[in-house]
Amino acid sequence: MASTHLPGAPASGWRTFLALWGSQSVSQVGSFVSWFALNVYVAQTLYPHPDQKAPLALALGAFAIAATLLAVVLAPIAGSVADRTHRKRVMLVCDVLSGVLTLGMAALMFAAVVPFWLLLAFVIATQSLSLFHEAALESSYAMIVPEEQLTRANGMMQTTRQFSGLIAPTIATLLIGVPTLLHGSGWLASLRDGVPFALLVDGVSFLLAALVLGLLAIPSPPPAEDHGGAAANLKADTRLGWTYLLRRPPLLYLLIGSAVVNFATAAIPVYQTLITTFTLQADRAARGLSFPATLAIIDTMTGLGMFLGGLTISTWGGLKRRRVLGILIPTLVSGAGLVLMGLSGDVYLTAAAFTLTVFVMPISQAHSAGIWQAQVPRELQGRVFAVRRMVARFTVPLGMAFVSGVSTSLPPGPVIAVLGVLVMIVGTLQLLNPTVQRVDDKAYVDGLAAARGGD
Incomplete structure (x- = not known):
C-alpha cells in the first residue's frame, strides 16, 4: 500500500478546473433534463391510462432502484478502473458513449414508441457510465486543484447539481412542448410529444463536455x-x-x-x-x-x-x-x-x-x-x-x-x-x-x- 509522492497541483490547475466544471455543468443540466423527460415519457406515452397506475408505479420504481443499486454494485469496479486507467481517458470514453447512446435513444423515439424494457436498459447503461465518470472525476480534483481550494471546488460541483435540479423541469417541459408550440407543422405532426428533443439536448451536452475535456490537461497518477x-x-x-x-x-x-x-x-x-x-x-x-x-x-x-x-x-x-x-x-x-x-x-x-x-x-x-x-x-x-x-x-x-x-x-x-x-x-x-x-x-x-x- 506504499504511496508515491506525486507533485502538487499545477499552477494553472484552477483555470483547468473552471473549464472542466463549466463543461461538466452543461452536461449535468442535460442529464437532469433527460431524466425528467424519461419519467414524462413513461407516464404519458407508455402508461397514460388511469387503469395503468400499477405498471406506471413499478416502472418509475424500477428506474430509481436501478440507479440506486448500480451505485452500490459498480462502485468497486469504477474505483478500480479509475486507479488503473488514465482518468481523463475514462471520463472521455464515458462522455462520448453516453452522448452516442442518448442521441441513439432520441432517434428511436422520433421513429417509434420505445418499449419500457429498452428504456430500462438505456437507464442502466447511462447510469453505469455516469458512475465510472464520477469515480474518475472525483479522484482527479486533487490532481488539478490546490488543497486549499478543494472544498470550494466540491462546493461548486454541488451547486451545479442543485441548480440543475431546479431548472431541469422547466427546460424539459419547454422541450417536451415543442411540437405543440409549433402547432405540429410538417413532420412534427407525427410526434406524440417533444421528449426526444430533451434527449437530443442531453446527447449534445455530453459530446460538448467531451470536446472541452479533450482540450484540457488532466494529470493522472501512475496506474x-x-x-x-x-x-x-x-x-x-x-x-x-x-x-x-x-x-x-x-x-x-x-x-x-x-x-x-x-x-x-x-x-x-x-x-x-x-x-x-x-x-x-x-x-x-x-x-x-x-x-x-x-x-x-x-x-x-x-x-x-x-x-x-x-x-x-x-x-x-x-x-x-x-x-x-x-x-x-x-x-x-x-x-x-x-x-x-x-x-x-x-x-x-x-x-x-x-x-x-x-x-x-x-x-x-x-x-x-x-x-x-x-x-x-x-x-x-x-x-x-x-x-x-x-x-x-x-x-x-x-x-x-x-x-x-x-x-x-x-x-x-x-x-x-x-x-x-x-x-x-x-x-x-x-x-x-x-x-x-x-x-x-x-x-x-x-x-x-x-x-x-x-x-
Missing part, C-alpha cells in the same frame, strides 16, 4: 500494478480500500456518520409527500391550500435551500482549518431541521424546516469531500473512494424503505423527528470524539495506520 487479471485486481483493489479505512479510524468514523445522515435524510422527497398528506392536513385546510399547492411550496423551498447551500459554500470556500467542523455543525443543524419538520403542523414553518435541513447539506458534503481528497493519496483515491461510496450510499435505499414501511402504521411526523434526534446524537458524539476531531491532521491519521500495520 496501479497489475495483480494478474481483472477479477484478481478487483478483489485486491476492494481489499485495499477496506484495509485503508479500517487502519484509519478518523476517516472510518467520519464515514459511519455520513452513512447515518444518509439513512435519515435519503427519503426527503418521501417526507415531502407524507408530511403534506398527513401532518399538514389540518393547517393547509385552514389556510385554503390544496394538496398540490402545499406540496409545491415545500418542494420549491427544498430545492431553493439546496441551491443556496451550494452557492454559499462555493462563494465562501469553506473552512481552511478544522474542516471537520464544516461537517459536524451542519450535521447538528440537519438533525434539528428534521425534528422541526416532523413536529411542526404549520405549512410555512415546515417549509422553513425543509429549507434549513437541506441548506447545510452541500456545505457538509463539500467539506467532507475536501478532507477525503486531501487525506487519501491521489493514486489510491479511486479504490478508497469506491468503498466510501458503497458504505455511504448503501444506507440510502434502507432509509427510504424504513420510512415508507414504518409510516404505514405510525404517523410520519414523529418517525421523522426520531430520525432527526438520531442524527443529532451521532453529530454530538463525533464532536466529542477526539479521534474524529483530528481527521484533518494527516500525520496523526497516517500514524494511526502505521501503528495498525499500514504504511
Whole structure:
C-alpha cells in the first residue's frame, strides 16, 4: 500500500478546473433534463391510462432502484478502473458513449414508441457510465486543484447539481412542448410529444463536455500494478480500500456518520409527500391550500435551500482549518431541521424546516469531500473512494424503505423527528470524539495506520 509522492497541483490547475466544471455543468443540466423527460415519457406515452397506475408505479420504481443499486454494485469496479486507467481517458470514453447512446435513444423515439424494457436498459447503461465518470472525476480534483481550494471546488460541483435540479423541469417541459408550440407543422405532426428533443439536448451536452475535456490537461497518477487479471485486481483493489479505512479510524468514523445522515435524510422527497398528506392536513385546510399547492411550496423551498447551500459554500470556500467542523455543525443543524419538520403542523414553518435541513447539506458534503481528497493519496483515491461510496450510499435505499414501511402504521411526523434526534446524537458524539476531531491532521491519521500495520 506504499504511496508515491506525486507533485502538487499545477499552477494553472484552477483555470483547468473552471473549464472542466463549466463543461461538466452543461452536461449535468442535460442529464437532469433527460431524466425528467424519461419519467414524462413513461407516464404519458407508455402508461397514460388511469387503469395503468400499477405498471406506471413499478416502472418509475424500477428506474430509481436501478440507479440506486448500480451505485452500490459498480462502485468497486469504477474505483478500480479509475486507479488503473488514465482518468481523463475514462471520463472521455464515458462522455462520448453516453452522448452516442442518448442521441441513439432520441432517434428511436422520433421513429417509434420505445418499449419500457429498452428504456430500462438505456437507464442502466447511462447510469453505469455516469458512475465510472464520477469515480474518475472525483479522484482527479486533487490532481488539478490546490488543497486549499478543494472544498470550494466540491462546493461548486454541488451547486451545479442543485441548480440543475431546479431548472431541469422547466427546460424539459419547454422541450417536451415543442411540437405543440409549433402547432405540429410538417413532420412534427407525427410526434406524440417533444421528449426526444430533451434527449437530443442531453446527447449534445455530453459530446460538448467531451470536446472541452479533450482540450484540457488532466494529470493522472501512475496506474496501479497489475495483480494478474481483472477479477484478481478487483478483489485486491476492494481489499485495499477496506484495509485503508479500517487502519484509519478518523476517516472510518467520519464515514459511519455520513452513512447515518444518509439513512435519515435519503427519503426527503418521501417526507415531502407524507408530511403534506398527513401532518399538514389540518393547517393547509385552514389556510385554503390544496394538496398540490402545499406540496409545491415545500418542494420549491427544498430545492431553493439546496441551491443556496451550494452557492454559499462555493462563494465562501469553506473552512481552511478544522474542516471537520464544516461537517459536524451542519450535521447538528440537519438533525434539528428534521425534528422541526416532523413536529411542526404549520405549512410555512415546515417549509422553513425543509429549507434549513437541506441548506447545510452541500456545505457538509463539500467539506467532507475536501478532507477525503486531501487525506487519501491521489493514486489510491479511486479504490478508497469506491468503498466510501458503497458504505455511504448503501444506507440510502434502507432509509427510504424504513420510512415508507414504518409510516404505514405510525404517523410520519414523529418517525421523522426520531430520525432527526438520531442524527443529532451521532453529530454530538463525533464532536466529542477526539479521534474524529483530528481527521484533518494527516500525520496523526497516517500514524494511526502505521501503528495498525499500514504504511
